[in-house]
Amino acid sequence: MISVTELKNGTVFEDQGQLFQVLSYAHIKLGRGSATIKVKVKNLKSGSTTEKSFISGAKVQDISVFKKDLQFLYKDSDNLYFMDPKSFEQVSISLAKFSDQSQYLKEGENFSISFFNDEPLSLNLPPKMEFKVRDTGPSLRGNSATNIYKEAILENGIKTKVPLFIKVGDSIRIDTKTSQYSEKV
Numbered sequence: 001m002i003s004v005t006e007l008k009n010g011t012v013f014e015d016q017g018q019l020f021q022v023l024s025y026a027h028i029k030l031g032r033g034s035a036t037i038k039v040k041v042k043n044l045k046s047g048s049t050t051e052k053s054f055i056s057g058a059k060v061q062d063i064s065v066f067k068k069d070l071q072f073l074y075k076d077s078d079n080l081y082f083m084d085p086k087s088f089e090q091v092s093i094s095l096a097k098f099s100d101q102s103q104y105l106k107e108g109e110n111f112s113i114s115f116f117n118d119e120p121l122s123l124n125l126p127p128k129m130e131f132k133v134r135d136t137g138p139s140l141r142g143n144s145a146t147n148i149y150k151e152a153i154l155e156n157g158i159k160t161k162v163p164l165f166i167k168v169g170d171s172i173r174i175d176t177k178t179s180q181y182s183e184k185v
């Protein structure tokens with residue numbers, strides 16, 4: 001058992017039979033009363049995000065989660081296939097488990113996956129990833145004083161807005177949390 005004051009971003013814990021991962025943490029103290037701990041958490045079974053409040057003396061069950069770096073091989077209509085680069089053991093994970101993040105997976109790249117009792121819980125993507133622009137409007141000069149963007153489709157099928165100077169074939173970095181343009185590579 002750990003105190004709720006020890007929760008930090010990324011910590012996995014069990015509460016009322018459900019596994020949660022902390023996304024954000026806030027310690028709130030008002031006046032003479034006891035402090036309140038508010039955490040924004042992601043339910044690792046259902047994928048939903050909620051906010052939970054605890055009084056400062058509360059305890060939750062700590063869960064030991066281990067991470068494995070696995071190489072992404074390919075995906076089909078139902079599963080994602082990874083390989084452990086050390087033992088060459090293949091692991092298949094249901095596509096529904098990581099459906100919102102599967103668009104960022106690139107064949108041959110390594111990704112960190114969190115496991116609990118040999119069950120995959122979460123896919124840990126890097127904060128920014130590099131992709132080539134597959135399709136966009138014509139490249140224009142000028143208007144550099146204002147932030148004007150145009151639609152672009154990346155090699156993985158994601159649609160995003162990019163600055164006017166980006167053209168087909170350019171490599172750009174995008175934020176994996178928001179799918180927004182970050183910088184040209």
